[in-house]
Amino acid sequence: MRCGVELTAYLVNESRARMPELAEDPLAAAWIPESDRPAVRELWAEFAGTVYPHDDLVVSLRGRFIADTLARALEKDPDTVLVVCGAGFSSYPWLLPFRTAIEVDLPDMIAAKQARTAELVASGALPERDVHHHAADLAGAASREELAALVRKAADGRPVAYVAEGLVFYLPPDEARAVVGLGAEFGPCAVTAVSYWPAAAAGSQVLADQRTWFRSRSVPEDASYLTHHGLTELLGDGIEDCGPEDLQRRYLGRIDVPESELIPEYVAVSWHNSARGVPGQGVPGRANGATR
Numbered sequence: 001m002r003c004g005v006e007l008t009a010y011l012v013n014e015s016r017a018r019m020p021e022l023a024e025d026p027l028a029a030a031w032i033p034e035s036d037r038p039a040v041r042e043l044w045a046e047f048a049g050t051v052y053p054h055d056d057l058v059v060s061l062r063g064r065f066i067a068d069t070l071a072r073a074l075e076k077d078p079d080t081v082l083v084v085c086g087a088g089f090s091s092y093p094w095l096l097p098f099r100t101a102i103e104v105d106l107p108d109m110i111a112a113k114q115a116r117t118a119e120l121v122a123s124g125a126l127p128e129r130d131v132h133h134h135a136a137d138l139a140g141a142a143s144r145e146e147l148a149a150l151v152r153k154a155a156d157g158r159p160v161a162y163v164a165e166g167l168v169f170y171l172p173p174d175e176a177r178a179v180v181g182l183g184a185e186f187g188p189c190a191v192t193a194v195s196y197w198p199a200a201a202a203g204s205q206v207l208a209d210q211r212t213w214f215r216s217r218s219v220p221e222d223a224s225y226l227t228h229h230g231l232t233e234l235l236g237d238g239i240e241d242c243g244p245e246d247l248q249r250r251y252l253g254r255i256d257v258p259e260s261e262l263i264p265e266y267v268a269v270s271w272h273n274s275a276r277g278v279p280g281q282g283v284p285g286r287a288n289g290a291t292r
Contacts, residue, residue, distance in 0.1 A: 008088070008166070008219065009088035009089050009109060009112075010032060010036070010040045010043065010089075011040075011043065011044055011047060011055060011059075012059050012088055012089065012090075012166065013028045013029065013031050013032055013040075013088075013089045014028075014029075014032065014040050014041065014043075014044045014056075015044070015055045015056040015058075015059040015060065016028035016056070016059055016060050016063055017029035017032075018056040018060075019056045019057065019060040022057075022060040022061065022064060022251060022252075023059075023060035023063050023064055024063075024064055024067065024095075025060075025063055025067070025091050025095065027091040027094060027095065027120075027125075027126070028089075028091065030120055030125050030126075031089035031091070031116055031120075032089075033116065033119075047213060050209065050212075050213050051206065051209045051210045051213050051263075052206050052209070052210075052261065052262065052263065054257050054261065054262055055263070057244075057248075057256070057257060057262070058244055058262050058263050058265055061244065061247040061248065061251060062165070062166075062195055062247070062265055062267055063090070063165075064247075064251060065193075065242060065247055065250070065251075065267050065269075066092070066163055066165060066193050066195075066267065067092060067095060067096065069161075069191060069193050069269050070082065070092060070096055070098075070161055070163070070191075070193075071096055072191075073159070073161040073190050073191045074096060074097065074098065074161075076190065077158075077159050077190065078097070078099070079099060079158045079159070080098065080158065080159045080160065080161050080190055081098070081099075081100045081101070081102070081151070081154060081155040081158050081159070081160050081161070082096075082098040082100070082101040082102070082160075082161050082163070083101075083102045083104070083151055083160055083161070083162050083163065083183075083186065084101070084102070084103050084104065084163045084165065085104045085105075085138060085147075085162075085163065085164045085165075085167055085179065085182070086104070086105060086164060086165050086166045086167030087103035087104060087105045087109075087110075087113065087133075087165075088105060088109060088113075088165075088166065089113060089116070090103075090165065092163070093129050093131045094126050094127060094129055098129070099130060100130045100132075100154060100155075100158075101129065101130065101131045101132070102131075102132045102133075102134055102150070102151060102154060103131060103132070103133050103134065104134045104135075104136055104138070104147060105135070105136075106135065106136075106137060107135040107137075110133045110134065110135040111135070113133060114133050117131070117133075132150075132154065134147060134150060138167070138171070138175070138178075138179050138182075139171055139172065139175045141178070144178060144179070144182055144185075145185075147182070148182065148185035148186060151185075151186040151187070152185075152186060152187050155186065155187055155188075157187065157188065158188070159188045159189070159190035160183065160186040160187065160188065160189045160190060161189075161190055161191050161193075162182065162183035162186060162189055162191070162192045162193070163192075163193045163194075164179050164180060164182070164192075164193075164194045164195070165193070165194075165195045166195055167179065167195075168180060168194060168195070168196050168224060168226070169196060169197045169223045169224055169225070170223070170224075171224055172222070172224060173224045175224075176196075176224035176226065177226075177230070177234060180192075180194050180196075180226070180231065180234045180235065181234040181235065183272075189272050190271070190272055191269065191270065191271050191272060192235055192268075192269070192270045192272070193267060193268070193269045194231070194235075194267070194268050195265055195266065195267045195268075196225075196226045196231075196265070196266055196267075196268065197223060197224075197225050197226070197263075197264055197265060197266070198225060198226065198227065198228070198243070198264060198266055199225040199226065199227045200227075201225070201259075201264035202225050204260075204263075204264055205260075206260075206261065206262060206263055206264075207223070207263065207264070210263065211223075228241050228268075231268050231270075235268065235270035236270055236272070238270070238271075239268050239269065239270050240268070240269045240270075241266060241267075241268045241269075242266060242267050242268075242269075243259060243264065243265075243266045244257075244259050244262045244263075244264065244265065244266075245258065245259050247267070
């Protein structure tokens, strides 16, 4: 079993696999090798008992909202290029018909993603996709500049949909802000979607319990928190900023678990043009993905 931040990728996929109708990610479980599944389930149960038992809800809501946002971007322009930072074992390039996608993560995570992708494509579980895997530590300015140049070359003037998911809270404050605004360096960026923890939730008991658990698993305890105002300074006004209760209302029509009992993960979406979709309300094209 992996240690450090990489192991959180397994937790994310196990969480999404536990709520398939909400997450709408039929590939979530497939990314976990069969030999690792018992250990991943045990790890998830340990996390649920030690930190909180609702990671399946939070992570599924986050992924659903981001996927629906990306579907809107494709609906507007089918040539949109997808860039996902903190890609982990996310399925977006295979759930949606992006013609080109770039996945970015730490070197060990990218190596694992490449290997598992090859296995799943060979078995027929994944369709062939033009997906580029790029290993980078985005805490470094040089790595961010290298990624921006790579994206500009790959996109070649096409619009970019930029996702930074499950990432910025692991970075120091200045670097977190730089990653949030990185889409501006990609050329014509159509939409940015960023998941983050709000500054107002820094004292959350659930986050405190998670820090303790992280310490036992060699995951960095330090975290960066952002504010809505800070995000508007980076991404512009008119951000759609949704927390766990907002997303429950959107997708469940009710609040099953109050935010005080959850990891307070918010998703901010900024459309960088006049066309704005409303994710989750009749999203044409989701059913056109190869795995639907």
